[in-house]
Amino acid sequence: MPARSRIPARLRTRVRQLTGRRARLRWVHLVLGGALMMPFHLLTTTIVGTAGLVDGTPGSAYTQQLIALALDLPLVAVAGLLPLVRTLEGNAVRVLSDAPGDVRTEPAGTWTARRRTAAWFTLHTALGSVVAAVSLAAPPAGVLLVALPFVPDAGAGLAWMGPAEARPVLGVLAGLILLVLPLPASAAAGAWLARLAPVLLGPTPADRLALAERRAERMAERTRIARELHDSVGHALSAVTLQASAAGRVLDRDPAFAAQALAAIEDTARAAVAELDHVLGLLREEGDVKTAPTPDLSALPDLVARTRAAGADVELDLGPAGLDTAQLPGVVSREAYRVVQEALGNALRHAGAAPVALRVAVASGELEISVANPVTGRTPFTARRRNGGRGLRGAADRVAVLRGEFSAGEHDGRWHLTARIPLGEHT
Structure with missing residues (x-):
């Protein structure tokens, strides 16, 4: 009983495989391949008939069709070299x-991809033509063979089946085979093409390289946006936190200082919102979205003023001749x-109100940035660097992209950050 019960289940599974939704869609796909072959076949049939390659003897029509079919395949292969064929076939698959x-749908960009697409297109149209012919011819022939033994005086049409007494049975059997023949033929051809699709329509080595490059570009863009958010919003939040803390401590004793701190919080928050709008604008794809410009060294006085308002004692040195930001390359000024x-921002977080020496000057064809402040016991640098340091890594990356030199670390009880960016390569 268990063996008998399994047989119908297997049979039902096989029938579903031959007649289910996937099988029907693959049959449609193959018939479409046969339809794509028709223009080529009409062209070659016309050429063969006009050229007189076959005579009018019996069977010449079949010979003409075979010659035309042999000429179809090279024409189909040549048409498959067109870049947009991969888009058409990929979407259909x-x-x-x-x-x-993976099946690609973008136009074939290399000759390797074109050759693979041409091979696929040739197979698809050739197999599709066979399946379409079987689907159109086999069922009517099957019905005829099943009905013919029961038609009076029709036995002559089945003479090729052997003795007259065996013709009804053989005719019905042959007719039933022809009736179901399109199902396994379509299933086998569709399954084979489905296995070949990733090979012939999948990504070529050049496609994989281009995909990897696009992913690397997206990751670099995400890293840049994250760095912008960290540098702009992180600095503003640090300043606002310190300003709010200072205002809270002296609110009763020094209302004037508290009011000044609150005004500084307002200015810092407004500047942070503008920079946040700029960073978020990088994520938008609409070309008409207007965002705040990226700040550069022309905004350095405002940055220093906000840092001083947060409680840090910043001493700014712009060099003997001052700093003409208009003469700096834009990318250098922004970075x-x-x-x-x-x-x-690091000085605010880790040194508080300690004095900070900031030097930004041009010397010997380089933009020099130097920041130094004492290391206080309030927030040790070493502890913070174990758990953080993303901002310093981001700063180092910015300088490295501009082919400059960057260093940061503690020395003789002071924290030093130094960057040198050559100007000649960015003019």
């Missing part, structure tokens, strides 16, 4: 064939501003 693996912002 994804929707109808349910192929396992240098972020480096200074990170350095002052």
Whole structure:
């Protein structure tokens, strides 16, 4: 009993495989391949007939069709070299064939991809033509063979089946085979094409390289945006926290200082919102979205003023001749501003009200940035660097991209951050 009960279940499973939704979609996919073959076949049939390659003897029509079919395949292969064929075939495979693996839908950009697409297109149209022909011819022939033995005086049509007494049985059997023939033929051809699809329509080595490069670009862009958020918003939040703390401590004793601190919080928050709008604008794809410009060293006085308002004693040195920010390359000015912002933010977080020596000057064809402040016992640098340091790594990356030199560390009880960025390569 267990063996008998398993047989119908297997049979039902097999029938579902031959007639289920996936099988029907693959049959449609193959018939579409046969339809794509038709223009080529009409062209080659016309050429063969016009050229007189076959005579009018019996069977010449079949010979003409075979010659035309032989000429179809090279023409189909040449057409498959067109870049957009991969888009057409890839989308059809994804929707109808349910192929396992990755199937590309963008136009073929290399000759390797074009050759693979041409091979696929040739197979798809050739197998599709066979399945379409079987689907159109086999069922009517099957019905005829099943009915013919029961038609009076029709036995002559089945003379090729052998003795007259065996013809009804053989005719019905042959007819039933033809009736169901399109199902296994379509299933086998569709399954084979589905397995070949990732090989012939999948990514080539060049496609994989381009995909990896696009992913690397996206990761670099995400890293840059994260760095912008850390440098701009992180610095502002540190300043606001210290200003609010200072205002809270002296609110009763020194209302004037508290009011000044609150005003500084307002200015810092407004500047942070503007920079946040700029960073979020980088994430938007709309071309008409206007965002705040990226700050550069021309905004250095405002940055220093906000840092002083937060409680730090910043001594600014712009060199003997001062700093003409208009003469600096834009990319250097913007990245240098972020480096200074990170350095002052670290000073606020880790040194509090300790004096900070900031030097930003041009010397010997380089933009020099130097920040130094004493290391206080209030918030040890070493403990913070074990759990953080993303801002310093970001600052180092900014300088490295500009082919500059960056260093940061504790020396003789003071924290030193130094960056040198060459100007000649960015003019």
